[in-house]
Amino acid sequence: MKPETSRQAAFSKVNMTIPMTKEYRIHGSAMPTEDNPRPQVFVGTIFTKNHVFAKAKFFKILEKKYKIKATKGLIIDCKEIPEPSFKEVQNYGIRFVYRSRSGVHNAYKECRAISKCWAIDHVLRELAGRQKLKRSAVDIISVDVVPVESLKRAKTIEFADENVEFPIFTKIVNTKSLLIPSEYNPSD
Known part of the structure; x- marks a missing residue:
């Protein structure tokens, strides 16, 4: 039987904190x-x-x-080309050509990301999920930073507002703030 650490290391093969592209x-x-x-x-x-x-x-x-x-x-x-590390989210417009089972198609997608590579990675994963496309079937034509006034897609415009707020449906209690005396704590 292998030790616990080797099983944990083999479990996650993809690092999701950096873009694949x-x-x-x-x-x-x-x-x-x-x-x-x-x-x-x-x-x-x-x-x-x-x-x-x-x-x-x-x-x-x-x-x-x-x-x-x-x-x-x-x-x-x-x-x-090294990716500059931006600290703020930008709007990207990506023009690409993809080959599907029915032919070759031109397409344009908009997304919000912190860099070009993150934006392309997001679009490629979306195409893989929605249209069963592989990365090799997509050719990127251009990647442009799009100002908020020029956005076309409703999905991107919805989150482009500076004062966007997200609702909190369930409030999670911070367990560290609850003081439990050690005499009652079963883990000790």
């Missing part, structure tokens, strides 16, 4: 040849889990748009 800036081009010794350099911003998925998605876009396959391509630079 990261932003990568990739520079790539076709391989230099005798006919084209200085090929055009392409730059892309990709939102994925890690750099391996980012490179694969970058080459997928290059092959689709410019007919440059991964075997004939070259990655010049792949950097993770």
Whole structure:
């Protein structure tokens, strides 16, 4: 039988305190040849889990748009863009394309989050829950900070007010404030 600590460590595999999605800036081009010794350099911003998925998605876009396959391509630079840590919630508008069972669709979603990666993570999880989409079926086109006046979706407008209040349905008693003498406490 394994000790208690190893079972607890194996229970939670996903850390929900950091977003799964990261932003990568990739520079790539076709391989230099005798006919084209200085090929055009392409730059892309990709939102994925890690750099391996980012490179694969970058080459997928290059092959689709410019007919440059991964075997004939070259990655010049792949950097993770560090996420600035904001302390306040912002409104984000995300344009994306997704492939479903019925075809390819353009879509726009708004959400409130503390950073771009959190906003994209929120939208990807919502699409997975509502429409059974995998992360690989969604291509992010743009992520923009949207001012409150320009919001379109009612769900986002509802929480964009500065004086929004949330009701407390059940008040939970703070057990630490209750003083229980040690002579009556059964745990001692």
